[in-house]
Structure formats: C-alpha cells, structure tokens
C-alpha cells in the first residue's frame with residue numbers, strides 16, 4: 001500500500017528568485033494527485049524536493065518519519081527507495097532492449113536471481129501493456145511505449161509512491177488518454193500513492209482524486225479534484241479554460257481583482273473520473289478518498305460540495 005507524504009511550510013529560492021513559499025499539503029496514501037501550474041512555477045523543483053534531491057530553505061517533507069529536507073543523507077537515501085520515478089522521456093538506455101532497461105534497477109539494487117528478475121519484469125511489462133515487446137530497443141518503439149516502459153521500470157522495485165513528471169509530454173490526445181488509463185490501472189493494482197505533474201487539463205479532469213496548482217510562488221489550491229475544477233480563482237479558471245484572458249502571462253503587477261472582474265464567470269464541466277479497466281480490482285485509494293472527502297464536505301465551498309455530491313453519492317466501484 002502507498003504511504004502519505006506530508007509537506008509543511010516548504011519554501012525554495014534560487015538566489016534572489018523565490019520559486020514557491022510556505023507550501024503545505026498532504027498527498028494521501030494510495031490516492032492519485034495532480035499538480036498543475038503554468039510553465040516555470042516550480043513543479044519539477046517541487047518533485048525533486050519531495051525526493052530530497054533539492055533542499056528547500058524552510059519546511060519539511062515527511063515520508064514515514066524521515067524528513068527529506070533536513071534528514072541525514074543515509075535516511076533520505078533509504079526513504080528515496082520508497083519512490084518510483086517516471087521521467088518525461090522514459091529516460092531509457094538507448095543501447096539496451098526494454099527487458100534489460102526495466103530489469104536494470106533490480107540488477108543494480110537487489111540480489112534477485114535471473115528467474116525472479118524475469119518474472120518481475122514480464123509482470124510489470126504486462127501491467128503497462130508492453131507484453132511481447134521485451135526485445136525492442138527504445139529507438140524502435142513509439143513515444144507512448146517509451147513512457148510506458150519508463151513506468152514499468154519505475155514499478156519494478158515495488159515503490160509505495162510514484163512521481164510522474166509530465167507523462168503526457170509529446171503524446172497525442174489518444175495516447176495521453178491511454179496513458180491515463182494505464183496510470184489509473186497501476187494504482188488500482190498496487191495502491192501506491194501517485195503525484196503527477198502536468199499541464200494537461202484532460203488528465204487533471206479525469207485521472208486524479210486530488211488536484212493542486214502552483215502559481216506565482218504559492219500553492220493556490222490543493223484538495224479534491226472538484227475543489228479546483230469548480231474554482232473561480234482567476235488564475236485557476238484561466239488555466240482550466242486555456243484562456244488568454246486572465247492573470248497568467250500578464251505582468252506581475254496587474255491587479256488580480258480587476259482581472260477577475262474583466263474575466264466573468266465560466267463553468268467547467270467535470271467529467272466522470274476514470275475507473276479501473278475490466279477485471280482489475282476497485283481502487284482502495286478511491287474508497288479512502290471518498291470516505292475522507294465525505295467527512296470533510298462541510299468545510300468545502302458550495303460549488304465543490306455540489307459537484308462532489310452529484311458525482312460521489314456512493315463509494316466508487318467498477319460495477320456501479
């Protein structure tokens with residue numbers, strides 16, 4: 001099962017440039033979360049901070065008791081093993097076939113026998129829809145397949161948390177939709193905690209349980225997907241609609257209130273969340289999410305509350 005990640009008061013600067021400040025959130029165990037944000041708002045820096053690869057000046061990232069910011073190198077290194085990473089381009093070795101690429105972490109970090117490695121690699125390849133492709137080189141397959149191979153490699157050490165940095169980059173809408181389904185299916189089977197950084201509204205609207213958005217050095221929102229998808233904050237609404245009208249892309253000194261007045265109110269139709277493919281188990285993370293959100297419903301704005309009650313009256317189930 002996945003584990004919680006608790007982020008509290010995180011602030012990161014590079015020299016005089018503040019990337020984000022006082023970021024606090026919890027990535028709940030086994031749930032899928034998406035982090036949105038315009039280019040350059042520090043989404044990748046945030047992922048690297050969760051891993052302890054970048055050290056914020058203030059705040060904590062707690063992973064089962066280890067602080068990835070201030071913990072000792074030994075503890076951070078050990079905690080990092082709980083993570084699986086899916087990079088934008090799959091980050092595969094071009095000279096190795098897919099089997100050897102995916103087997104690589106097992107050969108590097110475990111004493112598994114070749115028979116065990118073979119079983120695990122083939123199982124993970126099947127999980128991401130790459131059965132029978134073991135002998136292909138990364139250069140012989142499509143971008144979507146490379147990403148799935150990168151996901152299989154991220155899964156091979158049984159991580160409890162999976163971080164994906166822009167998994168949709170370079171993919172057409174159909175392959176992006178297929179990849180979303182694969183990510184959800186992986187979550188259904190493994191119950192791992194997932195954080196996906198993306199600009200893609202289709203992914204954000206259909207895949208996660210929770211969505212956050214980084215904008216102008218702040219985490220402007222983080223919560224159930226309905227919270228962000230019904231938000232009337234100018235930057236969030238502009239981002240969701242891909243509009244040129246709004247604060248994003250404008251001079252920093254523009255007044256948010258004035259921009260909001262000019263923008264008017266537009267609603268975003270919230271599609272149904274994806275469900276696991278037939279034959280796979282129900283998502284445990286979705287069940288926990290449902291219970292948690294229903295318990296916290298009164299604290300959400302009316303727009304989010306209405307969207308949740310309209311869609312989530314029963315615990316999610318494949319057959320309902």
Ligand SMILES: Nc1ncnc2c1ncn2[C@@H]1O[C@H](COP(=O)(O)OP(=O)(O)OP(=O)(O)O)[C@@H](O)[C@H]1O
Pocket residue numbers: 014019037038039040041042043044045046
């Ligand atoms: N090691 C570093 N040293 C100095 N500045 C950095 C470093 N890493 C990132 N930055 C700066 O931090 C800012 C945020 O970068 P980051 O790549 O996290 O943005 P992002 O939101 O992921 O962008 P995109 O959506 O375009 O990928 C950028 O201005 C970048 O130049």
